[in-house]
Amino acid sequence: MSKEKLISKKKPAFPVNQVLYRYLKKHGRTIQIPIFYDDLLRFQGAISVYDKNDNDTLWIRVFYSEFEREEIDTSLKKVYNILLSNGQEDNLKYLNIDAIDFCTFGNSKPFRIKVRNILNDNYTYFYVKKTDASRIYGLELEDMLSPYNLNYLVYEDTLIEEHIAGVPGDVFIKERLEKCTKSEKSQIAKEFVKFNERCLIRLLGDMRSYNYVIVPVHDFENVIYRIRPIDFDQQCYEGRFKVYYPQFFKENFPMVKLVGERLNDSSIEQYKVEERSIIAKRILSSRKRLVHLLKCMKHDHISTPEKIDRLQKEIFDFTKDINFKDCKTMGEILDYTLTFVRRNYEDVSTKRIINLQQRSEKDLKSINNSV
Template structure:
């Protein structure tokens, strides 16, 4: 059965990873920490547009603490969006703070509103988890999407990733008349490939969004991961392939309806080629991250050995995967195995990325 572990443990950010985050402007001093937000006095359930209970609750704070928290949350938004320039903050306020006790990261969702025009934006504050941070960095370097996030010891701040949640898209948009299912199928194949090559797991429909962009004659679609808790944690290889989750069955059906074997292989090759270009562009930063990841512990030895065996079998008995001692080494080796053909076209990169 393709189900992730019911509860993934949180992994501490070690000193090597923290130094990497500082070097690249991710680790900063935040005015409010995750533990501060936990001091709410009571909570009210948040209902969705259909009046059903969601997993979120709006939290309320004692007035003696609220002024401090509200000011800090506005300052964090400024750090995310304007590198701390507070000259625009007089227009901003915190409209609400929501909390979700479901899931590993137990996030707070902060709604920031512009008091002049009522336009609003969101960002998230979570418990800092090393595997999630590795996932965010790999997404930033190897996907077509740039990711903005900040850390401060045990606190992680993430920008909101816009798009239609995958489960809602499947339910309400996938079969609409103006939805281009062929382009959806193409993008799902590419998303599936990206997740597998960099070993990002648990991409069930509610863990990614669909970004829709109007084009000259039609629409373009892009699948974007929004949950990075399962970066190279599980031992079963199928958990790194979105096509095997039952929540994504309708996307698989649309793909098989509109694409033949050659088309699927073409789009897989296109995505691997683009990942290689991104790897080359970020090779020094990526190698530094993977070296740190290769000395870190973000899963169990049992899961690591299982995944190494299953990937080795998939790649025609590749023995280099079996030699990997932890998940970080396995991610690095899997990137090499999957992208080797493309990397050979850029021979000068080989020695810099590692033999």
């Protein structure tokens, strides 16, 4: 890898245009909410939040005046119900806003809201952020092309996102990876290969270890691990093709090393093919909605001309697909990338069907001759 930084500058937020907003409205992603991102910026004070090992988490816990806190708490409870329930307010008296945390690190500067049910002490989180077209495209593509569904809402300049549970990748690598058994490490290596391929295909960048979580799932007597992105700001923005490969970030070196130790080349290629095939099937099953989203992206400005030009050239060098040479927007590049994956899948499937038909005809001919 060259010494050039993969990501050299902070990405700006892109506005949600009317075309994208109509898409969101059509697919049930917009609804009026009682509080905006800017309302939460009116905090009067804050303290740093530390983890169990007394390390600074880069989050601060914010405080409001007594009068404003009551109004803000009520509004956030209503947002929670709108996001995760049917919006009714019968249960508001059983909900408590335990904490409002603010993060100045990263692009989105989110507020993290901790909501607790006082009847049983169960709690969950959701996030309040400024809208960013890049992030919204990333959320939609994750919902359509990954194994996971995502719940979020957009209202004017405010984005409400549900919490994605899991162990942050950097924490898992530092504290848990070495404690895993050999079979678990092999499974994690497999999942990282598939995750790497998934990010590449849908052009989701900046998957450093703190931008994804690792989710342990108990399966009979075993524990299997899934990897989920939690940051979608870098959807179709950077010009360097390597930015869309998690394997090229130094923070992921332990995972890359694990892949080299636990998997051979044929297994790695097998898992890549599996992931491409699964994504191709999701493209086909979500075709109408995906076409609508890509149409929005093609007419949207979510990157710079220099980055678009560089990316389309680098992808052309990688695929040799002439379609990439004429791309003028990130939406067009992504459209041809997904078309490339789908076309290859359909070509292989067609060849397999033809081979099966030919074998069936040959077997039938052999039976007839024997009779």
